[in-house]
Amino acid sequence: MLAFCMSKRSNSWRATAEACMELIGALDVPLRLPWLVSALAISVTVCYILFFSRAGKGNGKGLPPGPRGWPVLGNLPQLGGKTHQTLHELTKVYGPVLRLRLGSSVAVVAGTAGTAEQFLRAHDAQFRDRPPNSGGEHMAYNVFGPYGPRWRAMRKVCAVNLFSARALDGLRGFREREAALMVKSLAAAAASAAEPVALGKAANVCTTNALSRAAVGRRVFDEMGGSAGGELKEIVLEVIDVGGVLNVGDFVPALRWLDPQGVVARMKKLHRRFDDMMNGIIGERLQGTDAAGEKDLLGLLLDAMMKEDKSLSGGEELTHTDIKALILNLFVAGTDTTSSIVEWAMSELIRHPDLLQQAQEELDAVVGRARLVSESDMSRLPFLTAVIKETFRPHPSTPLSLPRMASEECFVAGYRIPKGTELVVNVWGIARDPALWPDPLEFRPARFLIGGSNSVVDLKGSNFELIPFGAGRRICAGLSWGLRIVMIAVATLVHAFDWKLPVGQTPDELNMEEALSLLLLRAVPLMVHPAPRLLPSAYEIA
Numbered sequence: 315m316l317a318f319c320m321s322k323r324s325n326s327w328r329a330t331a332e333a334c335m336e337l338i339g340a341l342d343v344p345l346r347l348p349w350l351v352s353a354l355a356i357s358v359t360v361c362y363i364l365f366f367s368r369a370g371k372g373n374g375k376g377l378p379p380g381p382r383g384w385p386v387l388g389n390l391p392q393l394g395g396k397t398h399q400t401l402h403e404l405t406k407v408y409g410p411v412l413r414l415r416l417g418s419s420v421a422v423v424a425g426t427a428g429t430a431e432q433f434l435r436a437h438d439a440q441f442r443d444r445p446p447n448s449g450g451e452h453m454a455y456n457v458f459g460p461y462g463p464r465w466r467a468m469r470k471v472c473a474v475n476l477f478s479a480r481a482l483d484g485l486r487g488f489r490e491r492e493a494a495l496m497v498k499s500l501a502a503a504a505a506s507a508a509e510p511v512a513l514g515k516a517a518n519v520c521t522t523n524a525l526s527r528a529a530v531g532r533r534v535f536d537e538m539g540g541s542a543g544g545e546l547k548e549i550v551l552e553v554i555d556v557g558g559v560l561n562v563g564d565f566v567p568a569l570r571w572l573d574p575q576g577v578v579a580r581m582k583k584l585h586r587r588f589d590d591m592m593n594g595i596i597g598e599r600l601q602g603t604d605a606a607g608e609k610d611l612l613g614l615l616l617d618a619m620m621k622e623d624k625s626l627s628g629g630e631e632l633t634h635t636d637i638k639a640l641i642l643n644l645f646v647a648g649t650d651t652t653s654s655i656v657e658w659a660m661s662e663l664i665r666h667p668d669l670l671q672q673a674q675e676e677l678d679a680v681v682g683r684a685r686l687v688s689e690s691d692m693s694r695l696p697f698l699t700a701v702i703k704e705t706f707r708p709h710p711s712t713p714l715s716l717p718r719m720a721s722e723e724c725f726v727a728g729y730r731i732p733k734g735t736e737l738v739v740n741v742w743g744i745a746r747d748p749a750l751w752p753d754p755l756e757f758r759p760a761r762f763l764i765g766g767s768n769s770v771v772d773l774k775g776s777n778f779e780l781i782p783f784g785a786g787r788r789i790c791a792g793l794s795w796g797l798r799i800v801m802i803a804v805a806t807l808v809h810a811f812d813w814k815l816p817v818g819q820t821p822d823e824l825n826m827e828e829a830l831s832l833l834l835l836r837a838v839p840l841m842v843h844p845a846p847r848l849l850p851s852a853y854e855i856a
């Protein structure tokens with residue numbers, strides 16, 4: 315998911331390499347003439363030599379060191395499906411700033427908290443752009459790519475209307491309602507079925523619906539994950555899916571015109587469908603025939619646009635296209651990122667029954683057993699807050715953050731970083747540095763409690779040892795929404811149910827492998843049996 319609007323592509327380089335290899339294989343050139351074989355061999359050798367003179371340890375040009383790569387593809391084939399893990403290992407070999415060639419692009423990887431801070435704080439102004447990519451261009455209206463007035467207007471619109479403390483409080487009902495509906499469907503499943511439920515799916519229904527109601531006043535799914543939003547659901551799911559596909563043409567420009575995977579065609583088609591659908595929704599809203607409430611983002615922005623009120627958008631004029639662009643980008647960036655964290659948090663708690671019990675005891679003491687937890691309880695749940703922080707540490711939704719690009723040449727950590735170089739920050743690797751995190755592989759929420767080893771660390775981009783939302787001027791625009799929806803979803807699940815694994819599985823053997831994916835998803839979905847633990851009246855949800 316996520317991806318194109320903000321170019322998540324760097325996270326799945328292996329897919330690019332594999333696609334290139336397949337393409338090369340598919341060409342099936344009949345090499346019958348010996349001279350042709352010789353010519354090919356000589357060309358490859360020359361390319362290889364030329365390439366080696368530009369990469370590797372001793373580049374002699376003040377550039378960071380890095381592993382040697384292949385002609386044309388560069389280091390793409392070496393990165394593996396779990397790129398963050400490979401880069402973590404490479405950082406141990408080449409040091410905290412590492413240089414890679416990815417097809418025709420050059421990237422540097424910041425592998426430690428210190429270097430991340432240098433790039434994202436000291437040199438934030440030079441790394442305020444994101445590299446161009448086909449998703450942004452053909453599908454996501456290119457608003458969260460280049461730094462400039464349009465980007466500023468979009469950030470301002472989000473910050474004021476959706477993510478300010480006041481707006482978040484105003485939209486609290488949507489989040490709590492979706493959490494309650496998740497409880498309702500899980501309680502129904504617990505009463506009726508011997509089958510375990512897929513908890514990540516339930517969490518995704520909750521986070522997607524909450525965002526969708528806040529953005530366009532409609533739900534995407536019904537409680538059981540079926541379609542409530544008809545075309546909206548179809549399009550949102552397709553948008554998320556296409557966002558996860560890596561386009562070879564982004565790395566190997568010579569292949570761009572071929573569109574070998576058909577991704578660009580899919581993006582263009584989907585863009586038209588989304589655009590048409592949004593035009594329909596906007597039309598209904600303007601004619602007053604839409605049943606949705608006034609308080610959603612769409613209503614606010616249309617109102618501002620009609621009144622030519624530029625205060626919501628930092629003085630920039632708002633257009634229909636801006637509104638559609640913003641909504642599409644929010645869906646892409648704010649759904650799977652949040653539900654994946656909920657699934658990892660619940661996996662860790664189920665794997666550590668003592669921690670689950672501690673969190674439940676805290677919730678019982680603050681909330682009791684007669685009602686569901688609400689957002690107003692959160693400030694009195696320090697242990698649960700620590701569980702959430704500790705989940706973001708080993709399981710950040712975007713393990714390599716989102717790429718940035720140097721807008722001018724600069725010098726970082728003593729290395730020359732040429733203009734146009736892409737920046738990748740290994741958030742996942744940094745949060746496992748034993749110098750910063752005692753026993754980094756242990757899931758230990760207490761490290762964030764008063765007196766714990768990392769008690770002062772928060773998630774908001776000022777402590778570079780933990781930056782799951784990035785840092786600097788391009789820090790995640792939806793951070794505050796993301797934290798609130800994750801907190802209410804996890805608190806509700808922990809409070810409302812006891813959790814059992816399917817017969818034959820034990821907590822200490824729970825599979826915690828990561829999938830080969832753009833986002834840090836579980837390789838195996840978490841399947842569990844919920845057992846209600848509150849008074850029956852707490853589950854009476856209309």
Ligand code: HEM
Nearest residue numbers: 647648651652711715716783784785788789790791792796
């Ligand atoms: C757990 C949840 C989330 C995580 C871990 C996450 C992570 C990130 C990261 C790492 C970045 C790049 C930051 C950088 O370059 O320094 C980002 C950007 C962004 N995120 Fe999130 N995100 C989450 C949820 C959300 C939500 C809920 C929304 C909106 C509803 C959202 C909207 C965005 C947008 C629009 C950007 C692009 C910002 C820009 O380029 O200026 N994110 N996110």
